[in-house]
Amino acid sequence: MTINSCIHVFRNILVVVFIFHGSCYSEKAGHYTFMKDATLAPKLARFDYIIGGGGTAGCALAATLSQNASVLVLERGGSPYDNPTASDIGNFANTLLSNTPNSWSQLFVSEDGVYNTRPRVLGGGSVINAGFYSRAGDDYVEEAEWEMDEVKAAYEWVEKKLVFEPQVMGWQSALKDGLLEAGEFPDNGFTYDHIYGTKIGGTIFDRAGHRHTAADLLEYANPETIVVYLQASVHKIIFTTKGSQKPKAYQVIFEDANGVFHKVELANNAMNEVILSAGAMGSPQLLMLSGVGPEAHLANRGVNPLVLDHPMVGQGMADNPLNPLLILSPQSVEVSLVQAVGITKFDTYIEGASGLSLSFDLTRRFFDGVLNLFNETSDTTSRNVLTKSIVNFLKPLDLGLNVMINGGIIFHKVDGPASRGHMELRNSNPHDNPSVTFNYYQEPEDLNKCVEGVETIIKVINSKAFSEYKYPGVTGHELLGLMLGLPTNLRPRHLSSSFDLKQFCIDTVMTIWHYHGGCQVGKVVDKNYKVIGIDALRVIDGSTFLKSPGTNPQATVMMLGRYMGQKILRERAAFHEK
Template sequence: MKSIYNATDLPLKEEYDYIIVGGGITGCPLAATLLANYSVLVLERGSAPPSYPQLLLTIDRVQEDDGKMVQEDDGKTHYHRFTLEDGVAIVRGRVLGGSSMINGGFYSRADYQFYNEFGIHWDMDVVEEAYHLQHLMGTKTSSSIFDNEGKRHEAVELLNKGELKNLKVAFASYVERIIFFSKASGVSTSGIVYSDSKERTHEALIRDEGEVMLSAGAIGSPRLLFLNGVGPLPHLSSHKVSVVSENLDVGKFMADNPRNSINIVVPFAFDPSVGYVVGITKLSVATIVEKFSGPLSSSSLRLVSFIDVKVSPTVRFNYFEDPEDLARCVRGMRHSLPRNLFDDASMETFCSSTVTTIWHYHGGCVVEKVVDGDLRVVGTNSLRVVDGSIFNTSSGTNPQATLMMIGRYTGLRMLQERGVAK
């Protein structure tokens, strides 16, 4: 794609109509939609997409050093691995296309209850336009971003649907600062300062009526707000960060859907029910994965460094902190095991000791707390957050399709606001 550049090859100063921070599952469809009428710069901290994206299966395995969990991340892979304070290893996509380049390819619409609880007054006609999948009543089976020949179709392909003459994508770019200024209507955003791999500083500015959109995910977007003075006063002041807009809820109401697995050896051959690429062996092993949506346990994100933008924040999801979450895990496991095999106390220990992530974490910039119903950051102008950090609950089975929809949906609504779309 001719529109993709190493950040080192872009001008040190340039203007655009829109700037999107994060070229992932939500940022790509958002950009593709806006490209119909406007110039767009997409800033991606990761690399350009590979020719043959591979499925990552072992992202929840980490080594131990003297009994402590350690990070296995050299800064060069397509996935950014780090360990939660809970001791669970998680990953973030670090490549153009985001986690759609490394995930299992599951594609499933959000439950209708999700829209009712979200906090946005949805235009369901626009929602339907942004989806291309319908579920029949009954058991929800997965669709997939893999085609019948096993080829992955990731979010980055959506950029080809837009007017590429209006697009510039800068990979290996790190956002150093959101440029804020004050005016009569409040604090506004005029652009982004970012650095490239040669540590040169670039300034990307937005034109009149333009906007900056954060699509860096549930970890990245609240982190960027913190770094730029949007957040709770005590946390910012303790790190001597100038407060641009105080908001006590930035980085809060985060949650991850806990995952627990049981492996069962079965005496017969069977077909997998989830769309993974699998090897063929003589041993038939079934893995039953329990994941429940809408965990009651929640957590928050805190920054370690307000100086180095590449340092990961600290996150603790507090899996099973709420007793009801633990009880739900026990009930779910009992459906998969013989009756009366273990008592509740043993099952609770099993749930707590085997918990890991299913990579569907969300929150941190929740609607009606950090952003309004149009996803604008409260207390600022020309700054929105468009990604999974705005979720106040899980979208259901898998968030990938919903995240793509929200990118497309927000882009269409923005075009409507400017009078260039119906």
């Protein structure tokens, strides 16, 4: 099969590469009595803890703190329980592609020219990810200086509510056996542990294909002491220096869906705190909007007053780079998200998904969103090149139907990574995405890992175990060439007769939605997640990570919310016993 014939066969399934790591939603129709629209909030209220962001960490944290304190959660998005029909695993792609003002995902494009998505819903990334659940490795826990026994108990607390053993069928089984054949052994079977070799991880999808999210952890909450406001966009934190040598957080200003502003203050207690759990994009953005960040940059963006010159806010941003190969199958495949994973000794993880469906209409709207964002931030020449590429790609997609992908994707994720970037404010509007640069593959060690990862994927595709799920005669070179023909990002393509895997990695890089940094431990927050130089303010979420834990960070982000919630409550109890 020639490269041209491959492209022709795959023409109607190309867009799947943008959405294989999306999600579906829980069928659960429950409604928490403490969950309210922010338009119902009073103009002024007081709580012991104010949590900015009801995401993957925020829900676990809030549920824990509510056991012995009053807690307010401010979530800028809506409820994952509002659309039960979206809970079918076969419909996950349309959710991630949706980019309307009220959608649960918010598109952004990094300065590197890579499409990405932010969650905008109670439950955060656990509502729009592939559902894979895997703990951090023991070495990660030791480096973070967390208590191992407490970490284990916090993981188990999450797992009792959300996590399942997946039902492994044909395509994922072939991927697992192909990984073993490619040398990624031993076979570790089903496990939550992060260990070298090939394994089947956990999932937050139940056997019926319905998603369970971090929002479900609020079932643990004390309904008498917690309030969750939805469509509540935090604008800034207000500080005082009265009675303190350092600025002290004491008030948060948020906006409801009608544009009305509300204030919430910390109750009068020395242990009360504001805690940001708005994610790797949201938390550093909110710190800067509140006057905590690099002085010159904040002045340039009109942020006033400066509360603290904190040069490391927004620094150390990283995103685990991904490069996929798309394989059309001669036989039918099951719908599956990530289940089997190869954890290599060269620090790349090999995973896959199969049998995906998508709406062409939503695909067009996704790219319309890309064009709109790009038009706002790029020069005329770049806009013209991108517009021509995407318009040509969309021509055959003028169909009002859904398409089922009879095939799958195998991809790698670079662990680490060593390449780092930064975030800056575009303006002082908290509704707008900040500007972020991840510097994908800037460091040679990341690029070398990518080459080994792609080579391993080709071994899996060529394995005997996987042979029934690919057309005979299709070579790895042809599949690589196919990927170069797809608008997987906004980067230029470098085509040549001699195939350069390093250049392929640079040209086709994508995100796995595991971005982190911006409020890193030891740089912006201390080891208790308190913002250095500020009183009564912590950050507890993935923005604090020096690197992303395990093959998927959601397990550890939820664990961290529980772990730190318990630690804060112990500190609170000890203070009141004095």
